[in-house]
Amino acid sequence: MEFQKTVASEIRCHGIGLHTGRKVNMTIRPGEADSGVVFVRKDLSKDAVVEARLENVCDTTLATTVGVNGTRISTVEHLLSAFRGAGVDNAVVEIDCCELPIMDGSARPFIALLKNGGLKSQERPRRWMVIERPVSVSDGEGEAAFFPSSSFKITYTIEFNHPLVKTQNYSMFFSPEGYEQAISPARTFGFLKDVEYLQAKGLALGGSLKTAVVLDETKVINKEGLRFPDEFVRHKILDAVGDLFLLGMPILGHFVAKKSGHKLNNMLLEKLLTCRDCWKVVDQSAAFPREKGPVRVTGPSLQSATLL
Secondary structure (H helix, E strand, O other), rough: EEEEEEOOOOEEEEEEEEOOEEEEEEEEEEEEEOOOOOEEOOOOOOOEEOOOOOOOOEOOOOOOOEEOOEEEOOOHHHHHHHHHHEEEEEEEEOOOOOEOOOOOOHHHHHHHHHHHHEEEEEEEEEEEEEEEEOOEEEEOOOEEEEEEOOEEEEEEEEEEEOOOOOEEEEEEOOOOHHHHHHHOOOOOOEEEEHHHHHHHHHOOOOOOOOOOOOEEOOOOOOOOOOOOHHHHHHHHHHHHHHHOOOOOOEEEEEEEEEOOOHHHHHHHHHHHHOOHHHHEOOOOOOOEEEEEOOOOOOOHHHHHHHOO
């Protein structure tokens, strides 16, 4: 039996918002069992609380934003991804801004904070969603699907018309060790021409070479270069893990995506919940696979998914 976990003690950090460019102070506190992740806007009224739940997603443009009654919290995917990677089910996240800090553009700083602060087990079993039948969505350009699997697997493909990116594929069995080593360090990325356009529109104001990988027409302009040759697709997996956290429980299934993003990830979760005969919820999970890190796997293609 696997039990739910929360942080063992209060964790504090600060940074800037990727899109607002504003300074953000963030505090992570222990959460009650079965409460999930709850965001609290300390710069607003005492009632400025938003649960990290699928039904509260209000925007997926450039990042995932959750909101209730006009209270919004943007760019939640990296912290939620770190929570899933570290095994955090419940937490209270207090911020004094409308956006979470971007840190270095990856989830590695959040993983380090969670490891330093420690986790504690709660006497409540962790629930898992078990995928029993394929479910897929498409927006005409990208595709995303779930397939049955005895463990959580991810297969991701990206395609960009850039000589350094082109087509990248990555597959892994999900495990805390594999996530920390191979996924959490992968940084968000953008193209210089797009960054300049977005900043002219008042967006990506916190974007810099300290918070993202930036590419010009031919190369990475960050002096330190890439952390992995395929850092781009790894970061897309990082984002997806954070988006899938909004389901409210970990998944036992194979997530397969091609040219997906926050919007399509969200669409897939919404469709999954409507296909009630495609999944079940259990309190006891299969163990994580023996692999300690990411491994290449041969999985089903998106074309083999049954469109429901």
